[in-house]
Amino acid sequence: xxxxxxxxxxxxxxxxxxxxxxxxxxxxxxxxxxxxxxxxxxxxxxxxxxxxxxxxxxxxxxxxxxxxxxxxxxxxxxxxxxxxxxxxxxxxxxxxxxxxxxxxxxxxxxxxxxxxxxxxxxxxxxxxxxxxxxxxxxxxxxxxxxxxxxxxxxxxxxxxxxxxxxxxxxxxxxxxxxxxxxxxxxxxxxxxxxxxxxxxxxxxxxxxxxxxxxxxxxxxxxxxxxxxxxxxxxxxxxxxxxxxxxxxxxxxxxxxxxxxxxxxxxxxxxxxxxxxxxxxxxxxxxxxxxxxxxxxxxxxxxxxxxxxxxxxxxxxxxxxxxxxxxxxxxxxxxxxxxxxxxxxxxxxxxxxxxxxxxxxxxxxxxxxxxxxxxxxxxxxxxxxxxxxxxxxxxxxxxxxxxxxxxxxxxxxxxxxxxxxxxxxxxxxxxxxxxxxxxxxxxxxxxxxxxxxxxxxxxxxxxxxxxxxxxxxxxxxxxxxxxxxxxxxxxxxxxxxxxxxxxxxxxxxxxxxxxxxxxxxxxxxxxxxxxxxxxxxxxxxxxxxxxxxxxxxxxxxxxxxxxxxxxxxxxxxxxxxxxxxxxxxxxxxxxxxxxxxxxxxxxxxxxxxxxxxxxxxxxxxxxxxxxxxxxxxxxxxxxxxxxxxxxxxxxxxxxxxxxxxxxxxxxxxxxxxxxxxxxxxxxxxxxxxxxxxxxxxxxxxxxxxxxxxxxxxxxxxxxxxxxxxxxxxxxxxxxxxxxxxxxxxxxxxxxxxxxxxxxxxxxxxxxxxxxx
Numbered sequence: 001x002x003x004x005x006x007x008x009x010x011x012x013x014x015x016x017x018x019x020x021x022x023x024x025x026x027x028x029x030x031x032x033x034x035x036x037x038x039x040x041x042x043x044x045x046x047x048x049x050x051x052x053x054x055x056x057x058x059x060x061x062x063x064x065x066x067x068x069x070x071x072x073x074x075x076x077x078x079x080x081x082x083x084x085x086x087x088x089x090x091x092x093x094x095x096x097x098x099x100x101x102x103x104x105x106x107x108x109x110x111x112x113x114x115x116x117x118x119x120x121x122x123x124x125x126x127x128x129x130x131x132x133x134x135x136x137x138x139x140x141x142x143x144x145x146x147x148x149x150x151x152x153x154x155x156x157x158x159x160x161x162x163x164x165x166x167x168x169x170x171x172x173x174x175x176x177x178x179x180x181x182x183x184x185x186x187x188x189x190x191x192x193x194x195x196x197x198x199x200x201x202x203x204x205x206x207x208x209x210x211x212x213x214x215x216x217x218x219x220x221x222x223x224x225x226x227x228x229x230x231x232x233x234x235x236x237x238x239x240x241x242x243x244x245x246x247x248x249x250x251x252x253x254x255x256x257x258x259x260x261x262x263x264x265x266x267x268x269x270x271x272x273x274x275x276x277x278x279x280x281x282x283x284x285x286x287x288x289x290x291x292x293x294x295x296x297x298x299x300x301x302x303x304x305x306x307x308x309x310x311x312x313x314x315x316x317x318x319x320x321x322x323x324x325x326x327x328x329x330x331x332x333x334x335x336x337x338x339x340x341x342x343x344x345x346x347x348x349x350x351x352x353x354x355x356x357x358x359x360x361x362x363x364x365x366x367x368x369x370x371x372x373x374x375x376x377x378x379x380x381x382x383x384x385x386x387x388x389x390x391x392x393x394x395x396x397x398x399x400x401x402x403x404x405x406x407x408x409x410x411x412x413x414x415x416x417x418x419x420x421x422x423x424x425x426x427x428x429x430x431x432x433x434x435x436x437x438x439x440x441x442x443x444x445x446x447x448x449x450x451x452x453x454x455x456x457x458x459x460x461x462x463x464x465x466x467x468x469x470x471x472x473x474x475x476x477x478x479x480x481x482x483x484x485x486x487x488x489x490x491x492x493x494x495x496x497x498x499x500x501x502x503x504x505x506x507x508x509x510x511x512x513x514x515x516x517x518x519x520x521x522x523x524x525x526x527x528x529x530x531x532x533x534x535x536x537x538x539x540x541x542x543x544x545x546x547x548x549x550x551x552x553x554x555x556x557x558x559x560x561x562x563x564x565x566x567x568x569x570x571x572x573x574x575x576x577x578x579x580x581x582x583x584x585x586x587x588x589x590x591x592x593x594x595x596x597x598x599x600x601x602x603x604x605x606x607x608x609x610x611x612x613x614x615x616x617x618x619x620x621x622x623x624x625x626x627x628x629x630x631x632x633x634x635x636x637x638x639x640x641x642x643x644x645x646x647x648x649x650x651x652x653x654x655x656x657x658x659x660x661x662x663x664x665x666x667x668x669x670x671x672x673x674x675x676x677x678x679x680x681x682x683x684x685x686x687x688x689x690x691x692x693x694x695x696x697x698x699x700x701x702x703x704x705x706x707x708x709x710x711x712x713x714x715x716x717x718x719x720x721x722x723x724x725x726x727x728x729x730x731x732x733x734x735x736x737x738x739x740x741x742x743x744x745x746x747x748x749x750x751x752x753x754x755x756x757x758x759x760x761x762x763x764x765x766x767x768x769x770x771x
Contacts, residue, residue, distance in 0.1 A: 024083060025060045026090040027313040028053050028071060034310065034560070037093060040073040045080065058313070085325070085625060088315035184228035198232065207233045246281065246289040248427065249296045271297045289486075311355040312559040314620045316731055319613040319652065319660050322606045328614065329629050331622040331636035332401065332600045332645045333358075335565060337550055337558065337574035339365035342728065344553060344576040346768050352728050356558065359618030359725035363646050366721065366757055368714040370402035370644055378404045378596045378689075379639060383704045385682060386711040389719050389745055390737045393656050395708065397614075397649040398715050399604070399685060403596055405642035411594050413449040414511040415467070419498040420483060421518035423458040427485040430576070431552040435517050436480045438549070438581035442515075443477055445589055446470025453501050454479050457494025458486060467505050492535060499539045506543065509693075511594055516564065517549040520557030536567040537635075543693065545595055545638070546570035549584070562621070569598055569638055587755065590641035597689040599636040599697065602647065603629040606683045609676075610654060610706050613661055615733070617648040617722050629688060632697050639689070646718050650733070660733070682706040716749030717758060724765055739769040 028040045036057025043050035044061070045068040053059045063069065063083050072078040076093040083089070186193045188201065212229040274295045276284060281293035320328070338361035345352050373380040382400035389396070418439060426432040446452065447470050454465035454476075465479040498514045506512050536546065546568030548561045558574075565572035571592065573584050584592050601624060606614055616623075628634040639645065652658050682704045688697040711719070724742045726734035742765050750758045 021062045021064055022087065023060055024063050024069070024087060024089055025058065025313065025315050026088050028057045028059070028073075028091050028093060030076070031092045031094045034092075034557075037073055037076070040071055040093070043070045043072070044068070045070050086623075087318070088313060088620065090313050184230055187229060187231045189232070189234055198230070201232065201234070205234045207235045209233075245275075245291060246293040246424075247296065248293060249298065273297075309353070309356075309553070309556045310559045311353055312562060312621060314355050314358070314729075316729065316733075317616045317618075317620055317623075319615045319650075319658075321613050321661070321664065322608040322611045324664070326606050326608060327603060327626045328606070328616055328649070329601065329603045329624045329626050330616065330619045330647075331624055332602060332639065332647075333360050333619060333622050333637050334364060334639060334643050334645055335361050335562070335572040336365040337561070337572045338362055340574045340576050340580050341550075341556070341558065343764055344574075346764055348553075354729050357725050357728045358621070359722055359729070360622070360647065361618075362725045363618065363648070363718050363721050364644070366717065366761070367755075368400060368644050368646060368718070369751070370400050370714075372402060373404050377698070377700055381685070381687065381700065381702045383685065383702060384712060384715050385704065385706075385708050386715060387708065388650055389711075389716075390723055390735045390741070391650070391733075393652070393658060395651045395653060396711075396715070396719060397651055397683070397704075398718065399602065399647045399649070400714075401600075401639065401643075401645040401687075403639045403641060403643040403645075406590055406594065406596075408445065408447075408589065411590060411641070412510045413507055414446070414451070414470075414513070414593065415502060415505050415507045416450065416452045416511075416593075417498045417502045417514045418452060418454045419494055419514050419516045420454065420456050421458075421494070421516075422456045422483050422485050424486050425519055426552070428552060431519060432483065432485050434575065434578065434581070435549075435551050436483065437578055438575055438585060439480055439517070440477055441581055442585040442589075443470070443473050443480075445585070446473065446476075451505065452476050453505070455494060455498045455501060456483060457497075461494040461497045463497070463501065467501075495535060495539070499542065499544055502544045503542050511545075512543060513545045513547060513570075513593060514568075515547045515549065515593075516561075517551060518561070519552040520550060520560040533563050533567050536564055540567065540569050545692075547592060548572045550574040566637075567635065569595070569635075571638065571640065583755075583757075588640075588642070592640065594641045595638045595692045596641050597639040598692055598694075599632075599634075600639050600645075600687065600689040601629050601634075601636045601697075603686045603688075604649070604683050605686075606651070607678060607681050607706075608654075609679055610682050611651045612654045612656065613652040613658070614649050617650060618725070619647065629686070630697075632690070632695065646714075648718060648722055680705055711749075713749045713751040716745055717751070718749070720746035720749060721761065739765060743769075 028037045028042075029035060030037055036053070038053055038057060040053040040057070040059070041050055042053065042059050042061055044063060049061075051059050051061045061069070065083055065085065067083045069081045069083065069089060070078060071081070071091045071093065073093055076095055079091050079093060081089050081091060186198050188198060210231040210233075212231065272295075276289070276293040276295070278290065278292050281289035281291075284293070335358075338356065338358035341356055342352060342362070345356070370382050371380050380402045382398070382402070384398040384400075386396050386398075388394040420432075420435065420439075422432065426435070443452065450470035451467040452465070452470065453463065453467045456462060456464050464483070465476065468476055470476075495514075495516070498516070502512055502514055540546070546565060547570045548565040548568070550556060550558065550561050550572070551574075553576075556574075561572050564570075573580075573592070575581050575584060603626070604614075622637065624634065624636070652661065685702045685704065687700040687702070689700075690697050720742050723734060723737060723745065724739075727737075727739070727742070743762060746758065746762050746765065750762070753759050
């Protein structure tokens with residue numbers, strides 16, 4: 001009998017523990033280059049329970065709130081993260097130089113001293129040395145590409161008989177591969193190289209050749225090695241002669257590590273091809289083209305590197321039980337980059353990256369008809385409760401903020417520093433040329449009391465325009481016109497110089513701001529999200545605010561720019577067209593540049609008498625711990641002149657059965673006592689904010705009664721945008737509603753669309769429906 005009781009007790013405890021578990025996901029990247037790290041061990045501290053990251057650096061693991069996750073990887077410092085109330089934990093690992101003596105470095109990956117290559121090319125360990133010696137011996141009298149033929153499983157070489165001077169076509173995955181038209185990555189003496197470089201090598205200098213394929217290749221080199229890797233080591237480790245050309249394709253300079261992509265081009269891809277020798281190339285394109293340049297235009301005219309954009313991992317908010325967690329706390333978000341970026345993808349017929357879809361940024365792209373504030377606070381609060389359009393069993397809650405609108409004449413004097421990326425990656429028409437046009441729109445609105453300085457960065461950073469009055473617009477515009485692209489991307493140095501200049505010309509009681517314009521591709525100096533975050537957190541103490549403008553596509557780094565804007569007391573916009581530039585710098589000039597409230601936090605307490613569960617739609621990367629709400633040291637979002645902010649909650653009323661809620665056992669030690677007071681209230685909203693130059697928060701309180709109304713036009717339209725975002729994100733909560741439902745709902749909420757942005761949204765959804 002005692003044994004039976006023990007078994008029952010163990011089972012009961014196990015069930016309770018399992019019920020408290022939740023799924024945590026995230027991404028692990030390297031601090032040095034922001035690339036994903038595959039094979040990272042993610043363990044629950046004190047246990048042997050864990051998982052490894054996949055080839056994109058992603059992981060999922062079931063944990064409890066009290067658990068601590070340990071992230072460890074050979075050659076990197078171990079990191080620990082407490083789970084708490086988080087649902088997404090992404091980590092940036094720093095290299096541990098103290099451990100590198102115990103690691104063999106292969107290309108850009110790491111492995112232990114045991115051989116990785118033996119398993120990679122399916123050659124038994126005892127045969128590896130014999131294989132390498134035989135292959136190296138053959139190379140002495142045979143071209144490298146032919147020596148590889150048939151010597152590793154799946155390697156096939158095809159020569160162009162009609163054009164004997166062209167490179168051979170090498171496949172590692174075999175003729176049946178869906179990627180058979182793409183070549184493997186070439187690594188020579190640890191450096192990514194081109195096929196021309198490989199074929200120029202002196203066979204007598206070759207020490208050995210290794211072939212990696214399948215998971216072994218991507219584990220070391222990531223997605224760029226999806227077609228395999230050929231690793232060549234030379235006897236003197238210096239066989240590469242720096243003769244690689246710079247490639248510029250459709251106006252976009254291609255980094256050396258991506259030169260191998262050019263080998264995938266066929267004659268039908270290329271419209272024109274112009275080659276410049278070293279002297280002409282350096283004269284025309286600068287140091288970046290010191291070894292010559294080949295300029296290519298394609299028939300499509302929109303060449304881009306696949307899968308080279310980066311977005312922060314988003315784990316969708318789930319329903320939270322009010323009885324267990326009645327508080328929901330988050331930072332406001334006035335960024336709008338996600339919507340214009342998605343618009344660009346749809347207009348270009350591209351697949352939508354789910355993590356590029358930030359529903360709150362889509363909703364907040366549009367202006368709503370909220371009343372101007374009339375009291376002492378710089379914003380008004382609007383709440384609304386309606387039946388959820390996509391679920392008859394739930395309610396939809398809207399919380400809206402309207403920032404006070406100031407005319408340009410009322411705004412304080414500005415001290416602006418334009419920080420402009422002029423690196424090689426900015427050469428395409430939708431980057432630097434569009435950037436210049438956008439900034440001219442801003443310059444034309446400046447007043448005599450406003451001043452502008454311009455800092456640029458590429459291989460290095462420099463000042464191209466000292467602080468100049470807005471009275472001299474022609475001088476500022478001339479400085480913009482003289483900008484040209486070329487070089488690497490010293491983003492860290494540029495940010496330091498821009499802040500230094502802004503601080504030297506600081507205007508007390510004025511608007512002091514750095515405006516960064518880039519594609520986000522920092523690759524020299526402080527380049528990781530983690531390093532940039534620390535830099536910006538330090539610089540914002542000066543009282544200088546930051547606006548971040550993203551341009552271009554193909555290597556757009558949304559995750560970096562979002563980090564900069566969030567930590568720099570600023571906002572983030574993505575400019576894909578001159579019309580978007582007009583919106584950002586014309587129609588929303590004040591909101592883009594002038595902060596009226598900073599560190600704005602929202603905390604909602606739901607009444608458990610009325611609300612069984614709730615979920616915040618979007619704002620996943622803006623969630624705060626409940627205790628952060630009253631902590632004035634915690635950073636939060638900023639509100640600009642005239643800005644509107646909208647947040648939506650979906651709530652499940654008490655007594656409604658829902659498939660989204662799993663059963664939870666009653667607590668043994670904690671008993672919830674729900675007060676019968678406030679029985680007519682649905683929730684209470686608390687807002688905290690600081691004045692732009694303040695350090696102490698001011699609190700506002702707003703109470704919402706349990707009263708449902710007919711949805712306003714604003715809420716109908718915001719609901720349509722949210723529903724479309726959920727469909728793009730492949731959310732489990734959109735309840736199988738389709739694109740036609742989005743269009744119908746948006747049309748009902750379009751209202752008086754003076755600027756045409758809501759009409760454009762409807763057209764965009766209709767075009768997506770036809771893709």
